[in-house]
Amino acid sequence: MRAGRDSNQCLQAFLDDLPDQLCASRIDPVPPRNHNDWSALSPQQPAALFCPRTTQDVAMLLQVANAHQIAVVPQGGLTGLCGGARPIAGGVALSLEKMTGIEEIDTAAATMTVLAGTPLEVVQNAAADAGVYFPLDLGARGSCAIGGNAATNAGGNRVIRYGMMRDLVLGLEVVLADGTVIDATSKLIKNNTGYDLRQMFIGSEGTLGVITRLVLRLYPLPGCTHAALCGLADYGSVLRLLDGARRKLGPTLSAFEVMWPDYWQVACEVPGVRDPLQGQHVFRVLIEAQGTDEDADSDRFNAFLEDMFQASVVEDAVLSQSIADVKAFWGVRDACAEFKATLGPHLAYDVGLPTGQADDFAKDCAVAIEMAVLGARSVYYGHVADGNLHLLAWLPGSDDQPAKALDAAVYATVRKFGGSVSAEHGIGTTKKPYLQYSRSEAEMALMRRIKTALDPNGILNPGKVIDA
Template sequence: MNVRYDTIPSLQAFLDALPEAVRSTRIDPVPPRNHNDWSALMPEAPAALFCPRTTEDIAVLLRAANTHRISVVPQGGLTGLCGGARPVSSGIALSLEKMVGIEEIDPASATITVLAGTPLEVVQNAAAEAGLYFPLDLGARGSCTIGGNASTNAGGNRVIRYGLMRDLVLGLEAVLSNGTVIDATTKLIKNNTGYDLRQLFLGSEGTLGIITRLVLRLQPAPGCTHAALCGMGDYASVLRLLDGARRKLGPTLSAFEVMWPDYWQIACDVPGVRSPLTQQHVFRVLIEAQGTNEAIDSARFTTFLEEMFDDGVLEDAVLSQSLSDIKTFWGVRDACSEFKVTLGPHLAYDVGLPTRQADEFAKACAAAITQAVPGGKSVFYGHVADGNLHLLAWLPGAKYQPAKAFDTAVYSTVREFGGSVSAEHGIGTTKKPYLEHSRTAQEIALMRLIKTALDPNGILNPGKVIDL
């Protein structure tokens, strides 16, 4: 429902308090795309939308919003799945889409300094043009923004080698709820000077401050990439393959993607997806290594696979011969992005578990889903080597999916296994009721204390992650 800003007296006073230069960054009417992110929640129109161009614009907006107690929901590329960027009708949405640009690439420090609204793919391409590499990679790379990646502590496909977003950020600039600008844009790797303030904002989903600028760590561009799709008969073999990869491939191991049989079948039914493995297997694993020397690393990768065959770990494997092959392999793994077309409405989950228990969890969770929703279906896949498992749940033929029943089944099983209700998507609105499944009462109390200290009036992204 649209809420006219002039029906909220404090909002009118807020608008009147803004200088003309900042008031001019308002977009009216609010485009429908700014009513929601990619979550399954119902859209909500904010009372007003601003697209500031500078950090100072944001500081002025937050200063006035804090004075007049106006809620502010920051928005990036709106690709989040947990409702973290969904606005509230009585407040404003603050989109960083105009704060785009690469400010500096420093080869000596191996860093890139970027504005928070810059799309991830733009950052990747800028690094590549400089002969360097920014390793974070997501399916939404062309739409998601680097500030959104930081605020949700995004993970992606290559966490096993390069870490989460919080491992890729050396410094940042952020604006607090009262308009104070925190400039912590250091390029230093070793910076042991008290509290690490950047970590307050990384993963906090805009509830403690709005990230406006980032100093990101770059890596040498990979000299070569090798991949294989492997088939095996049980999860014990998957674990043996992972152990062998860690020992034999060392730091070149960049991805280890596990696909359960039901996922594989549905993925290969997606138009345009080709199955490189023709035999039936219980598990398929996409393994990737990024090296520096084609001759040396190719031989190492091939020898590793041969040893896995000799040890009885692998039933079958297809080794990439070109970049086109690697793209085909990843096409099966990334086919989940098209499941809305092939499956229809469904719910997506992103959980963290001890790697050894992933298959045991999948079996228990599938049973819990079937019990909670008779006729309910589920498929499992994920990075696994970093403890991240994805799953989809749906009731075939149902126009409206029983989200509450599915959520309870999935997150209760996660709690039983001592896992995390969110491995890389954040908490937002949808996972907030289940935060206590993964965090102790003492941890939640400390989170609330930090929120109170940095945002005492509760104006920043209210209702997300944690309440005052």
């Protein structure tokens, strides 16, 4: 905001300078859903909400906002958990929800060009209809936007095989704070022409530019999927199972999900969730392999499990006999989506750790949480093979969860183990105080320099990730 002018004057001057087509994209009053994302932060109504339909409209909006130094918060599907899309008082929200559509599927290049507001599930289905596969998958698939997936560098269930979102984006179009449109929509995997500009914006959470269009990398549609839910006696067996899966299943290994006993107990209390394994096991592991040949891949998967039984790595296992079985196994892993109904209010954490230390972290973190908040509980589960551990923490019977104390306990333990305070959910505002636990001062200083260079007036999602 310019000196000598209050926020209302700046906002009105901004609105007065907008072209007619942008005024037509304004939604007034602002719907409650645009007051917050899925974080536990309190809602905040923006001063205005715009839903442009074209990149040119986004560029024009940012150009005028930059001239009047009006804060702009980009919004996608609003499924983020860290407050990255939560509006700012006195600022405007820029929703990409009307910029949707599949523009092109190039099966020869194995790419899809798509507008940023398109829901992930629409992208998945369009790829499947064309006989190809877009592998990013997460629980919010029906609501989250593909541009937001890139802005937060989403991970999901199959990172072990296909990588994070930054590995699935070949090119993008992005609008800078001053309205400059950067068209880097290359379809090329091999493109060694100087700085890789797309990677600067992937994971930046809308603080460096607004992603408006993406070129996604596609893969062959899996010809078959095999899964097993395994019971194991200890974490050492989990690591041996992972090593065996990597060696025996090779590139077909698509998921390796580990569930600690505390998580399993709570998951099986969710209505409709059935325990496929009988007997007591310390760890449960869901293994999935996506192959191309039903007979050959089935034989390979079965032989791998037989080896694990003979080596006394696996105590018991249930193998999928159909896609319905695969979905049922994933239903147990994804039961956490229903924990709010069974646990009540709780806090969700997403951290990165060396795979070999995940169990030691879980033990230490549980103690730290209990010491920080008397009576608090926690449960642990996650992708683990890619170093991603999820945990839930809560004080039973409390509607007002002690977030500050729980956050401090969890992230101090992450720091102790040399881990990442965010594996796939981003930083936003909720993890911003703890970014220094995972990044050096030199790294943070470089981030500030990049932010200042690309957004000198600080209008793009101010207060998120890092301050300039």
